[in-house]
Amino acid sequence: MGIKHPRKLAEKKFREFGGVRTGCGRFGDRWTFPDGWALVVPEGATPGHVAHLISEARERYGSRSGKYFAWRERDAPRLDFDRLTASAHAKDRLALMTEQAGITAHDMLHALQLPERVAFDQKYGSWVWVRGVLAVPVAVADDGSAVITSVLWADRDLYDQYPRETA
Incomplete structure (x- = not known):
């Protein structure tokens, strides 16, 4: 058929x-x-x-579980990359992850452009774009502007492998 x-x-x-x-x-x-x-x-x-x-x-x-491709939550916002900025914390986290594991700004943008999934984090009130080893939380305003609030490992084991210095 x-x-x-x-x-x-x-x-x-x-x-x-x-x-x-x-x-x-x-x-x-x-x-x-x-x-x-x-x-x-x-x-x-x-x-x-x-x-x-x-x-x-x-x-x-790519594919995800052989069934859905680049899945995203239905009501996840589309990012306007011309109105996207990064917080000082996000820049510091990216610098640390670059030093530890060679993660680049390109890797972070790739996660935002081509996520495997996007979910809303109720606790912090932000969307999180996830791809591969990265999870990138972004606070999106009603006017369409957005701020990358942090750069995180997508897997708990990666935190053990690449720990942050404690204060």
Whole structure:
């Protein structure tokens, strides 16, 4: 049994990867992803062409548990990277993690652009973007501005491996 509606399948899969349809015209649907990557699904796309595009996106964004790709909580905010800043604490944490494990600002931004999951931390009232070994809490204001409040290890074992100095 073949794919009846290739563009509908593309829509379903691209949304799982965090994609947003940013245009629709005579050439097809334009999709933009959280890291700025964009592609067009042509109007008359064949099932094979769509499968190739989905495969490209899967390779780029990875998979999570073989079922969902780049999962994010439905109501998680989209970050405006032009209005994103980092607190002094977050900069200090990143510097320490760079010294300890070679974590870079690029790694942190990668977690924010292509999270494996995004969750809300009730205790601190902030969203946490998680990818790989990093968890990046961000306080998002109603006006769309946002502040990276810290940079954390995503796994308790990493805290044991890379401890912070105690005061």
